[in-house]
Each structure stands twice: as C-alpha cells, then as structure tokens.
Amino acid sequence: MYQRPARVFARIGEARPAAAPRVLLGRAVVLGASMAGLLAARVLADHAQSVLILDRDEIGAGAEPRPGVPQGTQMHADPGAGCRVPGGVVAVGDAVASFNPIYGQGMSSAALHASCLSAYLRSGADPRGPARGFFALQRVIVDAAWGMSTSADLARPSVSAPRPRGYRLSRWASNQIVGASIVDPVIARRFDAVVEMRRHPSTLASPAVLARAVRMNRSHR
Numbered sequence: 001m002y003q004r005p006a007r008v009f010a011r012i013g014e015a016r017p018a019a020a021p022r023v024l025l026g027r028a029v030v031l032g033a034s035m036a037g038l039l040a041a042r043v044l045a046d047h048a049q050s051v052l053i054l055d056r057d058e059i060g061a062g063a064e065p066r067p068g069v070p071q072g073t074q075m076h077a078d079p080g081a082g083c084r085v086p087g088g089v090v091a092v093g094d095a096v097a098s099f100n101p102i103y104g105q106g107m108s109s110a111a112l113h114a115s116c117l118s119a120y121l122r123s124g125a126d127p128r129g130p131a132r133g134f135f136a137l138q139r140v141i142v143d144a145a146w147g148m149s150t151s152a153d154l155a156r157p158s159v160s161a162p163r164p165r166g167y168r169l170s171r172w173a174s175n176q177i178v179g180a181s182i183v184d185p186v187i188a189r190r191f192d193a194v195v196e197m198r199r200h201p202s203t204l205a206s207p208a209v210l211a212r213a214v215r216m217n218r219s220h221r
C-alpha cells in the first residue's frame, strides 16, 4: 500500500521504543558493532531472547578508535536526531547507502533505519520472512538522504555530472528556501527539521512554503 513519504518520515522520526515489546525471535545476529549495528541491536533486544553482535574488531569497553571504523577518528557532527531477500535478514546503515559525509546524514540515517526496524517488528510482520515491509520504510529514508546530498553535490560548480530533469527548478526552489531561512524563523525551523532528518524534504516543496519563501526573499532584498 502506497504511503506518502512525508508521513512515513514523520512517523518513523518520532517513533519511541515499545512500552511492552513482544518477543518474536530466539536469537538475533547483528554483523557490525558500529552506529547502525548497535542501534539495530538495541531494537532487536526488545524482540529477541538474545542478540549476538559480531564484529571483525576486538570491541573494548571504552570508546577508543578501532580499525573497522576508520572514520571514527574524524570529527562527526549529527545535525539532529523488499525485494527478493532471504527471510529474517535486514541491512542497515552504510551497508545500504552511504552519503557524502560532509552533510552529516550517516548517523541520523542509521538511527532512522533502526526506527524502521522497530516499526516493522511491531507491525505484526513475521520476522523470519522476507522483510519487505522494513525495506519499504527504509527506502523512504534512503531516498530522502540520497536526494538531499546528491542535489547539494550537483550544485557545486566543480561537479560535471549531467543534471537530472527538473534540476533547474528544484535548484531554484532550494535557493529560495535557503535564502528565506536566513531571514524568516518559520522557514528556518522547517529547513532545520529537514536538514536534521526530522522531516521529509517534500515538506519544503509545498506551494504555501515556497510562496512564503519567495515573499520573504523579495521583502529582504
């Protein structure tokens, strides 16, 4: 069943852990004990009798850097908050899609993927079957992050890749929003919510929001 991406995004972004989680699995196995793996393990701990986390590194008790996460030594900033697949298996985090790190979407994406897993496991779906419902939710998150980071990359004059259809119009709209976010607190709040991945990018594209942004930009010329 089709669900509007902005609704899915808002629902997943505001999801809270289940108050009385149902145990659905004996043992869940998570490969990779970094951002996405640990968050997914946290969700699975609500729904499995035990969770086994495997990593190629020795995981110490502290938070020191380790070879499996070479980017761990870099400063990280978080600006906010199916198909034919084997049953009982999902992929989360950078294993699904990784973005230009400059936009700081990787950790928010990993957290939202874990929220998708939580919503999926709470929906009554069979956790041993192909997780189509999970991937449908996760796709909304991945597409939103991918769209934002690639369109920002395309705006750089040094990037020579062909621009997709409609690119000039979407660039114009995006410039209106960014410009208005500097002078108008209402647009700024909406813009922040999208950059922080709390709201879907389409919430900035409504005629009312765009008209307000254009008005604000004209009145502050």
Ligand SMILES: Cc1cc2nc3c(=O)[nH]c(=O)nc-3n(C[C@H](O)[C@H](O)[C@H](O)COP(=O)(O)OP(=O)(O)OC[C@H]3O[C@@H](n4cnc5c(N)ncnc54)[C@H](O)[C@@H]3O)c2cc1C
Pocket (backbone or CB within 6 Å): 031, 032, 033, 034, 035, 036, 037, 054, 055, 056, 057, 067, 068, 069, 071, 074, 075, 076, 077, 078, 092, 093, 094, 095, 098, 101, 102, 103, 104, 105, 106, 107, 108, 110
């Ligand atoms: C330079 C840089 C800067 C970044 N800055 C930001 C930022 O400011 N803000 C932000 O939100 N995101 C940033 N990111 C992106 C962010 O780091 C990733 O999106 C995030 O770490 C993804 O988490 P993950 O758990 O999917 O993958 P990773 O963090 O890469 O973890 C993968 C895990 O899998 C393990 N593993 C790998 N192979 C195996 C195997 N064969 N068997 C078992 N375990 C295995 C590894 O040891 C590791 O523990 C940055 C990325 C880079 C490279």
